Amino acid sequence: MNAKWSPVRFNTYPENLAERIDELPAVDMFVTTADPVLEPPLVTVNTVLSLLAVDYPAAGDKLACYVSDDGCSPVTFYALREATGFRPHFGSANHKFLEDWTIMKSAYEKLVRRIEDADARSLLHHGGREFAEFLDIEHMNHPAIIKILWDNSKSRIGEELFPRLIYVSREKSPGYHHHYKAGAMNVLVRVSAVMTNAPIMVNVDCDMFVNNPKAFTHAMCLLLGFDDEMHSGFVQAPQRFYGGLNDNPFGNRIVPFKKFGVGIAGLQGCFYGGTGCFHRRKVIYGMAPDSIGTGRGVTTTGSQSYKELQNRYGTSKELIESAWNTISGNQSAKPVANSGTEVAKEVAACNYEDGTRWGQEVGWVYGSVAEDMLTGMRIHAAGWRSALMDTEPSAFLCCLPIGGPASLTQFKRWGTGLFEIIVSKNNPILAAMFRCLQFRQCLAYLMVCLWPVKALFEICYALLGPYCLLTNRSFLPKASEDGFSIPIALFSTHITYGFMEFMEYGLSARAWWNSYRMRRIATASAGLLAFFIVPLSTLGLSKIVFEVTRKDESTSDDDGGSTSNKADLGRFTFDDSPVFIPVTALGMLSIVAIAVGSWRQVSGSTKGGATGGGPGIGEFMSCAWLLLCLFPFVRGLVGKGSYGIPWGVKLKAGLLVAMFLHFSGRN
Ligand SMILES: O=c1ccn([C@@H]2O[C@H](COP(=O)(O)OP(=O)(O)O[C@H]3O[C@H](CO)[C@@H](O)[C@H](O)[C@H]3O)[C@@H](O)[C@H]2O)c(=O)[nH]1
Numbered sequence: 077m078n079a080k081w082s083p084v085r086f087n088t089y090p091e092n093l094a095e096r097i098d099e100l101p102a103v104d105m106f107v108t109t110a111d112p113v114l115e116p117p118l119v120t121v122n123t124v125l126s127l128l129a130v131d132y133p134a135a136g137d138k139l140a141c142y143v144s145d146d147g148c149s150p151v152t153f154y155a156l157r158e159a160t161g162f163r164p165h166f167g168s169a170n171h172k173f174l175e176d177w178t179i180m181k182s183a184y185e186k187l188v189r190r191i192e193d194a195d196a197r198s199l200l201h202h203g204g205r206e207f208a209e210f211l212d213i214e215h216m217n218h219p220a221i222i223k224i225l226w227d228n229s230k231s232r233i234g235e236e237l238f239p240r241l242i243y244v245s246r247e248k249s250p251g252y253h254h255h256y257k258a259g260a261m262n263v264l265v266r267v268s269a270v271m272t273n274a275p276i277m278v279n280v281d282c283d284m285f286v287n288n289p290k291a292f293t294h295a296m297c298l299l300l301g302f303d304d305e306m307h308s309g310f311v312q313a314p315q316r317f318y319g320g321l322n323d324n325p326f327g328n329r330i331v332p333f334k335k336f337g338v339g340i341a342g343l344q345g346c347f348y349g350g351t352g353c354f355h356r357r358k359v360i361y362g363m364a365p366d367s368i369g370t371g372r373g374v375t376t377t378g379s380q381s382y383k384e385l386q387n388r389y390g391t392s393k394e395l396i397e398s399a400w401n402t403i404s405g406n407q408s409a410k411p412v413a414n415s416g417t418e419v420a421k422e423v424a425a426c427n428y429e430d431g432t433r434w435g436q437e438v439g440w441v442y443g444s445v446a447e448d449m450l451t452g453m454r455i456h457a458a459g460w461r462s463a464l465m466d467t468e469p470s471a472f473l474c475c476l477p478i479g480g481p482a483s484l485t486q487f488k489r490w491g492t493g494l495f496e497i498i499v500s501k502n503n504p505i506l507a508a509m510f511r512c513l514q515f516r517q518c519l520a521y522l523m524v525c526l527w528p529v530k531a532l533f534e535i536c537y538a539l540l541g542p543y544c545l546l547t548n549r550s551f552l553p554k555a556s557e558d559g560f561s562i563p564i565a566l567f568s569t570h571i572t573y574g575f576m577e578f579m580e581y582g583l584s585a586r587a588w589w590n591s592y593r594m595r596r597i598a599t600a601s602a603g604l605l606a607f608f609i610v611p612l613s614t615l616g617l618s619k620i621v622f623e624v625t626r627k628d629e630s631t632s633d634d635d636g637g638s639t640s641n642k643a644d645l646g647r648f649t650f651d652d653s654p655v656f657i658p659v660t661a662l663g664m665l666s667i668v669a670i671a672v673g674s675w676r677q678v679s680g681s682t683k684g685g686a687t688g689g690g691p692g693i694g695e696f697m698s699c700a701w702l703l704l705c706l707f708p709f710v711r712g713l714v715g716k717g718s719y720g721i722p723w724g725v726k727l728k729a730g731l732l733v734a735m736f737l738h739f740s741g742r743n
């Protein structure tokens with residue numbers, strides 16, 4: 077309620093920028109990809125092409141696109157290089173669009189075929205000099221590879237300028253933690269600092285393409301439009317998805333967050349969602365808003381402050397100069413190392429961050445696999461607000477994970493990451509007490525970050541029903557008692573409220589149900605696991621890794637998938653991941669409980685229950701409701717192939733159920 081109480085919407089009118097068109101700032105665009113198998117190079121190329129084609133004044137000069145490839149894949153590199161060949165079609169796309177449509181389409185189809193046919197081995201051996209650096213390397217142990225795929229100096233006179241495109245694969249070494257996406261983002265920030273140093277940066281995941289060609293100008297409205305910059309430390313576009321399945325079968329389209337998003341926009345501002353977000357470079361460099369206090373430690377010039385800058389940003393002369401230009405507001409200065417990649421490689425090295433503030437007060441913050449939440453919170457804690465940019469059509473679209481394993485792995489990562497924030501020194505309570513995080517914003521962060529803790533309570537509630545049926549007890553008033561109306565009223569208000577919210581957004585009842593039950597499933601599986609993993613990892617007993625979500629191209633509309641195919645895709649799938657154990661156990665348990673409870677009713681042995689305290693309609697209903705929510709798992713118990721729960725999981729779940737039966741039978 078705190079989060080939804082004061083909704084705010086920002087409307088943007090890019091046409092009002094027309095007079096200031098020459099003043100529009102340069103934008104560095106960042107794309108991250110990590111695994112050529114889970115994230116097909118074609119997906120990345122589509123994203124990059126959409127960024128390069130964005131409608132922005134003097135785009136060729138002001139935009140530069142940096143692609144970080146943590147997979148260090150020659151195929152990704154090849155795909156991007158081929159994509160630059162698509163360049164001539166861009167100029168024409170803007171002018172005589174229709175005539176050139178067919179030419180462009182066939183060029184694109186050729187590009188797709190080339191990328192799909194590419195294979196790493198033959199590229200390495202027959203691809204020429206450009207691939208030499210990829211030869212004989214391990215993807216977790218290699219020097220930095222940085223290649224300028226398109227540089228404006230290559231443009232011929234008279235040719236329309238085309239944004240720069242730079243391929244970055246940072247150095248990796250077994251001795252250094254690479255901090256997953258946050259680490260990749262920080263390298264991109266530094267590499268771009270010494271190459272183009274644009275005051276604004278936008279970052280997207282490799283599967284998130286630009287859907288509204290005017291997206292950047294809309295964002296500028298919010299970045300330039302406030303009297304005080306403080307109101308838009310960053311500008312976030314809400315996550316929207318393309319294609320996808322009907323009615324959100326895996327619940328990852330988190331609909332209640334629509335209202336939540338607009339709600340917190342009215343507090344200190346929307347959360348940073350990790351993708352589709354415009355950042356001010358100086359905010360990322362750890363600056364506080366001018367109206368709050370200048371420069372947080374880096375205000376003066378002279379040798380002393382040079383040392384300070386070095387301690388913060390590292391030893392590269394070029395980077396320090398560029399950072400100094402950024403924090404002192406000297407945007408007109410040209411980037412320092414415009415040519416060559418030597419300096420860029422220096423700042424992309426593993427050991428560059430040693431002894432600096434990168435990953436703490438500077439750049440994307442380390443210490444959570446939900447680096448987006450953590451980094452956004454650091455920015456809010458510095459006193460910035462953020463603005464939500466909701467354009468029509470949506471600025472960016474990304475793809476949704478499909479199937480049980482991919483969805484629950486994603487939920488598990490979020491849960492772990494969020495809980496990591498709570499147990500770290502960067503938690504929202506401390507930020508509200510000692511820094512500039514507002515109280516209500518802190519509550520909103522807590523509500524989200526405490527989700528794994530909520531899982532523990534939710535599991536206990538879920539177990540109450542089965543426990544009562546099994547042990548012939550009750551926890552709810554009997555239907556004949558007056559008190560019975562209280563749980564009924566609570567339950568139906570809760571359900572009706574959630575349902576109405578979906579109706580308000582014009583969604584189907586089915587979508588509501590899918591989302592509702594998927595939240596129960598995700599909490600009891602991914603949330604619960606996250607709750608246990610984080611303390612274990614703090615004790616050093618387990619290791620948290622960022623598991624990249626598989627990007628399925630088949631979710632796109634143009635696949636032409638038949639309806640039955642889509643229905644199949646919407647069916648829950650399983651694998652042998654431990655994330656499935658708790659819910660499988662819960663499903664089995666409720667079946668056993670209902671069986672035992674009904675048998676007792678039928679055989680009339682309830683009379684033996686302690687002073688008529690046996691289960692009533694309430695307990696049966698909660699068990700049945702639980703079973704209904706877990707229906708995909710009940711179906712999975714008997715399903716075949718990937719639609720069936722593997723025996724290993726069933727066995728472990730069975731063991732848990734047996735343990736529960738044993739202990740509940742004891743008293
Ligand atoms: O070591 C890594 C791991 C991941 N990534 C990139 O990080 C992005 C996000 O990963 P993905 O598996 O797609 O995660 P999602 O669950 O789809 O991402 C959501 O949640 C993440 C935090 O958990 C945020 O970083 C994302 O922006 C947000 O979209 C992708 O572009 C990856 O290529 C890297 O660059 N390096």
Ligand SMILES: [Mn+2]
Nearest residue numbers: 281283474625
């Ligand atoms: Mn993603």
